[in-house]
Amino acid sequence: MDAGERPKILIVDDDEAITVALAAFLGRSGFDVRVAADGRAGLGEVEREVPDLVVCDVLMPHVDGREFVRRVRARQLWLPIILLTQVGESWERSAALDEGADDYLNKPFDPHELISRIRAVLRRTARGAVPLRAAERLRSLDLTLDRTARRVWRGENELTVTPKALMLLEYLMLHPEEVHSRDRLLSALWGFDFASSSRAVDHRIAELRRVLGDNVAEVQFIETVQSLGYRFLAPVVAG
Template sequence: MPTPPTRLLLVDDDVAITDALAPILGREGFEVAVVHDGDAALASVRAAEPDVVVLDVMLPRTDGRAVLRTLRAEGRTVPVLLLTSVGEAGERARALDDGADDYLNKPFDHGELIARVRAVLRRSVRGRPSLAGAGRVRSGDLLVDRVSRRAWLGTRELVLTPKAAALLDYLVTHPDELLGRDRLLEVVWGFDHPVGTRAVDHRVAELRRVLDDDPAAPRWVETVQGTGYRFRGAVEPSA
């Protein structure tokens, strides 16, 4: 039997954006439905149960973050990629705290959007809470409490700087995904922080020291030469 197409709900009030994106996503093998406001998005998810939602933040009637909070409050685990026009780290952190599986800042490259959607789908299991929506996640004997920003390796609590804790949070919720330094810089430091990519390397080095992780034979954080980093361990939600 042929594999059914992945059903994607695209939610944006800008018709020019949806008219451009929907055919591109269709050519990539997605079965695309389009709505233009938050109330219609909620109705569509409840009725059709799509495999993934690409959701703009700025929507009429009910905004995207309110849609996301409602879906999570209803126990719906559909993966959601949030589109935002705001570059501040605090806004992105709130989006992830609301239960977004990932976000993409406008304007964006179509190829980047497709790559993010596929990465979100690889991490998701239908009917199970996403890593991004879990309060705690575990990888072997590494436990990360995402609410309190605390982590333990076995019985030992890890002492991390705030940036290293935020970096660990993003890494463990995006396992086996190649994360470029620019992406990590954007997520953890934000556009409002004029730091270079070496800041990412310094915080990765901090994580490795605390985790006793050998960069030559990494258990947790792998360096992808010339590109960025990848979290190697299998990760699952934890009680």
């Protein structure tokens, strides 16, 4: 995408009331918007012209959002995809990320939050040829996370991390330099039905800091943003 060019956004949703309003809002916000009425039509639009980012509903006729992601990724197309999921369906949220979506947003959603998510994902994917979501390894300073083997190293030393803390680390590294509230991390990784207290997040953050060697005096990786949540501070590259 050339500097100054309007990012091309494809909205894939079978709810016309949403697509009409959202297309107008994104257009006013500086995006070049196309609309597809379901996943099958969305695949046709991607075939015709690959957009800079797709906003795609999960529950649709013909081809649903998860199948849309699978088919796009099967073509080795790593264009960014934000899935719109249903509130309360934690399995949908985890499946969205596991199957290759770059982010998700619960319905109903604030259009301004969607704009923020779109811009954040576009910033991440513009930094290198290989998107973080497509990488088998994530690297930050001397930290390496092998997403396939589910192993973590600092330099030559392998670290011992519990499965849930590793999931949290992976999520933070896939979304570097973004602030994540405790509620959002609960929703993305635990599901609100799994844990009702944000202390579940705090305990895993404390574990990661201990294992990574982060401390209050010298934060290298995970920063606390007062009253807001947590941020992975160091730059992350595909390894």
